[in-house]
Amino acid sequence: MYDPAAGDGTLTAPYVLEYTYRRSLGPVIGRFLTGLRDGKIEGIRTPAGQVLVPPTEYDPHTGEPLTDFVEVGQSGVVTTWAWIAEPRPGQPLARPFAWALIRLDGADTALLHAVDAPGPEHMRSGMRVTVRWRAERVGGIGDIACFEPEPVR
Amino acid sequence: MRDVAIVSFAQTPSLRRERDKDEVEMLAPLLGEVIERSGIPRKEIGFTVSGSSDYLTGRPFSFVIALDAVGAWPPIEESHVEMDGAFALHEAWVRLQHGDIDVALVYAFGKSSLGSLRDVLVTQLDPYYTAPLWPDAISLAALQARALLDAGLCTEREMAQIAARNRAKARQNPFAQLRGDFDVEALLASPYLVSPLRKHDCPPISDGAAAVVLAAGDRARKAVSRPAWIRGIDHRIEPHSLGVRDLCRSPSTTLAARKAGVLGASVDVAELHAPFSHQEVILRNALDLGPNVDINPSGGALAAHPMMVAGLLRLGEAASRILDGRAKRAVAHATSGPCLQQNLVCLMEGDP
């Protein structure tokens, strides 16, 4: 007989929510990820002239549809960053790395990705980084393995 | 608008892990308590609405099971938002505006401890560009904190002071989870969790529940001596992508505050739903709070942070200070989404 007063404790059990979702992409996301597979980064231009990277199907401020693709640079500027000393499962790198928002050359918005730097002392906002492509690309945000600090010239 | 007030508030203690009670066992006594405290018979409740998320339990329809705690018989008029309970309260406030019912019950529950919360919250993110990288919730908050530090809008010391102050205030709050006196120098000497955030900059993982009874007009006046009148309540949302937003500001909080009549109002107390220390700075600026406002007398979200509940807790804590006469006018804030994406602001006031 279960008696809470006796400190018997309630039952607990492990449970794993596990599933592989199949996501259809639509024209805009599909085109962006196709570009990544082919080693190209494309943004989308809003009527106000902003170039959004990554591109969305709609203007984030007005909801209006967007279709005007523009190729942008493969290097850009870190707008903010955070150093994760203990990466978690599924994250882009297994060794310590920086998360960063990166505004690519020619873009007006920033993309979230990882920066492979030797340590946090090598990171600062405003630094330039460049894309490191994954060798085997399938059409996904993970086709960008990460970014890396641009060699100082 | 019809006068609507919070007439009672109750909460469970926030615990790192509520091992013994399931959600229904947490809620049933709590709902009994909040109804009894309102002095309004259960049968007078015309509308019931709750806030929760299936993803905290990893199972669909968790709110359906929780309904058992309400005693929904004979059948009741009831609704649920997959949002923080603060947004459920907004729905109840709207419903009471119709004038055909006078009393509403609002509750929220969340056991954040069941899964790994910072990973569970990844499923909130854009499923194509962001979630596949599994950026955990603390990392995203750290990006925001860095932006704030870079802009010179706060310092790591101020962040530690905010953490220490909230947890010191929480000593007065028997329901809080993290409370006590913390030495700012010692906090600053501790290692980063995800730099620039240290452990103290982050909210605890909490299990808990909260409930509020709302009543309109004379029914509220009859129920309690000093109802916490809702003078304005509004919520607004921002774009989802962090790379599109100015992370140093919270324009949606400012807009909601303007709509709720908070801007320019003098308030005694502000309960801000800032799970991370630096977010208190953003919210203070967004709400334009003066130096004399008592911020988070409860200890805020840094002292207790049951997901889906913490926003409703802010409304309840602010209201309770009006109900018992400690405050004349209070502002409460609730947030949802990564890095303060969506924000609700409520202005409450006691009768003079």
Next chain:
Amino acid sequence: MSEPVRRIKAPVRLAFEINAGHALTGFLRAIAEGRFLGQRCVSCHKVYVPPRGVCPTCGLLLGEEVPVADTGTLTTFCTVNVPYEGQTMKLPYVYGSILLDGADIPFPHLVQGLPVPEVRMGLRLKAVWAPPAERKPTMESILWFSPTGEPDAPFASYQEHL
């Protein structure tokens, strides 16, 4: 260039540790001992098996524990002919609602031990338990329900439990 990318696979794996709560823990520990344990509402006096913490109509924590028989009446059922993800039973099989003697709410479980076409509303059933050594505090310790051989219960005796 090859075909455009139209879809992605998005794996999710989240680990949880689930609590049974007070009431269900008590029930499951009794199940491990080969007994059904209900709980009575302090207000409406109905007996719930399994108890789910509160009386859902009164909204009050349930009160005294009440032993409930492992025999009962099949109130309604369905015959399952369709396989689905995670399903292990051989088709077709019967899934029924069983009003245990002494309980006020039907208990859902498998019905076995007679040909599928002979399963009917009002059938008297008894729980078939896993061997004592294999019983654990889980629902699987009850293998299924099978006929007692008693005459069928009259419709009037269970029609309020449909």
Next chain:
Amino acid sequence: MNERCAVIGIGQTKHTTKRDDLSLAGLVREAALRALADAELSFADIDAVVIGKAPDMFEGVMMPELYLADALGAVGKPMLRVHTAGSVGGSTAIVAANLVRAGVHERVLTVAFEKQSESDAMWALSPKYPFQPPLLAGAGGYFAPLVRAYIRRSGAPLDVGMLVAVKDRQNALKNPYAHLHLPDISLETVKASPMLWDPIRYLETCPSSDGAVAMVLASEAHAAKAPRAPAWVRGTAMRSEPTMFAGRDQVNPRAGIDCAKDLYRQAGITDPRREIDVAEIYVPFSWFEPMWMENLGFSPVNEGWKMTAEGATAMSGDLPVNPSGGVLSTNPIGASGMLRFAEAALQVRGQAGEHQIAGATVALGHAYGGGSQFFSMWIVGSEKP
């Protein structure tokens, strides 16, 4: 205080097993943009957005309103996310209507969706969860015993369910947005289809769909400016009861009875069968048509099946039920309830196209969910209340 509210724009997607051509945002936008176009408005004209869907695990996105905010033009606006199980589409429309009726907002966009093809519905609805009774029967396994109980209680002939299955699929042929278009549907094909959850056959069950639906709700002042006839909201009601309790009547749940009574009182309806011209009812399994006819007060208890058998619920009957083809023909779960509400509004606006019921002026939209325990309903009319 209690402002009038009207539907001034309606849009829905073409529903299908798999909208492989769209993202989640693309799916909801297809419906939202059509609703806005119908109202001749843009996102900029909208004050608030209310979105609903069934469990987040279908798409694996927790609280997807956060991600969908920009796609729905909600930035800088209030956005609410409703979840009340299967009734959610209806409840979402009611929450949106409440914002207008309370005088809080003038024009509200409400959207409901489900993209079931992103996962597996059976898995998403009933994962194997610790301590719970084994869910050994799937979705139909929950409802089949209720159908059996109904047949026993009412003495209904066994072909009534099949009649509903045929009628709704024939109606769906007149609705270009419907998921299932089965031109060869007949009593014989239904009868010959596999018995899944006895007494429910395959063709007596709903499909699994990808789809979305949206409506623009407006205050009286804005309804007056609408380019097309508005559908006036004459009453809304929601009722809930617990999933399981001693003595619960799950076949004819009191929550549904009470909900309908409250609804008719608001709309001033005393004889629903005579006063309501057309009904869009949530019928995911064929037998729920006769069951809900009784629950909604269109027929005496245990006689709902006669309405089906006599053809009263057919397009040509005195109370056409589900001229759109209903849930049996289209079932994006989270959107299914709002589709009922929207189809009711289309009827009284005279905008239902080939499945229009001539002269419909008063229509009922109905949704239910959970274990037949959550109900949401509205009555819309062509005349201002």
